Amino acid sequence: MAAINNNKGFTIVELLIVMAMSLIVMGGIYQVYYSQQKAYVLQEQTSAMQQNLRAAIYLMTRNIRMAGYSTAGATAGITAAAPNSIAFSMDLNGNGTTTDSNENVTYRLYDAYADGDNDLSMDSGSGNSPLAENIDVLNIVYLDSNGTALDDDGNGNVVASIPRIRSVQITLVARVDKPDMRYNNNQVYINQQNQQIYTANDNYRRRLLTREIQCRNLGL
Secondary structure, X not given: OOOOOOXXXXXXXXXXXXXXXXXXXXXXXXXXXXXXXXXXXXXXXXXXXXXXHHHHHHHHHHHHHOOOOOOOOOXXXXXXXXXXXXXXXXOOOOOOOOOOOOOEEEEEEEOOOOOOOOEEEEXXXXXXXXXXXXXXXXXXXXXXXXXXXXXXXXXXXXXXXXXXXXXXXXXXXXXXXXXOOXXXXXXXXXXXXXXXXXXXXXXXXXXXXXXXXXXXXOOX
């Protein structure tokens, strides 16, 4: 009986077609995964940035509101008022002095990790302590009892008019930790006085948060 030849199989052309289709499918899967991963990382960074801002504003609001607090005749109040830093004292324990721990507070920007990026610091007597990372702007405007901005030198510094301060407008501009090369930020950031405080020209996403804080212990 003669053998039956049945040598059916794939040709080289068919194999090449299958391989090409597999590569296309794999490429599509990778692209979807990569896009989802980028979106997740971006969302995580944005969430961390917003939490940083909210925590910083909350703590600053709580402390600045207490500026000038005293129950035993201690001399307390705002001691330095610049457009990018503020220092103030308060007699928290009511012993008649403002020399105890946490009774003299300064907020300013500084490079906490020597990486070239600004961070928000709180100095309560033991040196700068990082409060929030990647803060591009700390802008402060001081208002009198009528809500009029005080400015003794035309640059936002208040010296002779410090006793007239009744409220403070704080504006923070924060950015994410890493740039997104597919995003171009050319936004202009303004404070509550409609003053331009920062202009971006890079690939970082940013958020602005601002508060007006009534200093309830000043002018009593």
